Amino acid sequence: MSSAININLNIKGLIFDLDGVIADTAHLHYKAWCQIASQWKFDLSVDQNEKLKGVSRKNAMQKIAKWAGKSFSEKELEDFAEQKNTLYLDYCESLSHKDALPGVVSFIDECRRTGLKLAVGSASKNAKIILQKLQIIDLFQIVVDGNMVEKSKPHPEVFLKAAQFLKINPSDCVVFEDSQAGIQAALNAGMKNIGIGSSDLLNCNAHIQSFEKYNLKKLSTQINN
Numbered sequence: 001m002s003s004a005i006n007i008n009l010n011i012k013g014l015i016f017d018l019d020g021v022i023a024d025t026a027h028l029h030y031k032a033w034c035q036i037a038s039q040w041k042f043d044l045s046v047d048q049n050e051k052l053k054g055v056s057r058k059n060a061m062q063k064i065a066k067w068a069g070k071s072f073s074e075k076e077l078e079d080f081a082e083q084k085n086t087l088y089l090d091y092c093e094s095l096s097h098k099d100a101l102p103g104v105v106s107f108i109d110e111c112r113r114t115g116l117k118l119a120v121g122s123a124s125k126n127a128k129i130i131l132q133k134l135q136i137i138d139l140f141q142i143v144v145d146g147n148m149v150e151k152s153k154p155h156p157e158v159f160l161k162a163a164q165f166l167k168i169n170p171s172d173c174v175v176f177e178d179s180q181a182g183i184q185a186a187l188n189a190g191m192k193n194i195g196i197g198s199s200d201l202l203n204c205n206a207h208i209q210s211f212e213k214y215n216l217k218k219l220s221t222q223i224n225n
């Protein structure tokens with residue numbers, strides 16, 4: 001039972017980031033990166049990890065090596081990134097429907113009932129695997145992942161591709177993001193955005209702690225103000 005159909009939203013599509021927005025996987029990326037960094041006796045801090053959110057695997061690897069004061073060849077960096085991915089996928093092995101973040105699936109269901117177009121826009125090359133494990137991949141018209149873009153967030157490519165596929169103008173989209181790079185990518189795409197989680201995120205149109213008790217009525221209040 002929903003009154004959402006009567007809500008004047010002025011938007012046509014929603015684009016969801018994956019890690020930290022739909023899926024509770026951000027801590028698994030962190031755990032895997034920490035294991036790589038520990039080989040060099042380097043402790044990756046929580047603050048440094050925040051700067052890796054929304055960043056492609058390759059760029060994240062370069063950043064960590066720099067913070068650790070290490071200089072590796074391209075090939076060595078690729079090998080470490082590959083090792084990290086093997087660890088990450090191992091940690092993801094046991095993911096299931098319950099690992100979708102609280103409230104997100106019911107919010108997506110409400111959006112579907114109103115006929116809004118829905119996409120995922122993620123830097124992760126593993127996005128489709130994770131969505132399959134969560135058993136929610138069919139809820140989206142398109143999943144644009146890290147395999148489909150050349151430039152990583154804050155470049156807007158991932159979100160623009162999603163809007164293009166959905167056949168809607170960027171200004172008719174709202175992006176949900178948990179990373180500063182992703183918020184910037186949404187702004188660069190000319191899209192409205194809602195920051196999720198950390199209240200330290202800058203430049204979001206609005207912010208929510210999580211999707212718990214969130215609905216389209218609240219979204220309309222946030223974006224029409």
Ligand code: B16
Nearest residue numbers: 018019053054057122123124125126
């Ligand atoms: P992968 P998102 C991003 O996903 C993560 O936030 C970031 O920590 C990760 O490095 C990146 O995906 C690449 O992921 O190694 O799986 O290709 O937040 O854009 O959904």
Ligand code: MG
Nearest residue numbers: 017019020178
């Ligand atoms: Mg994210």
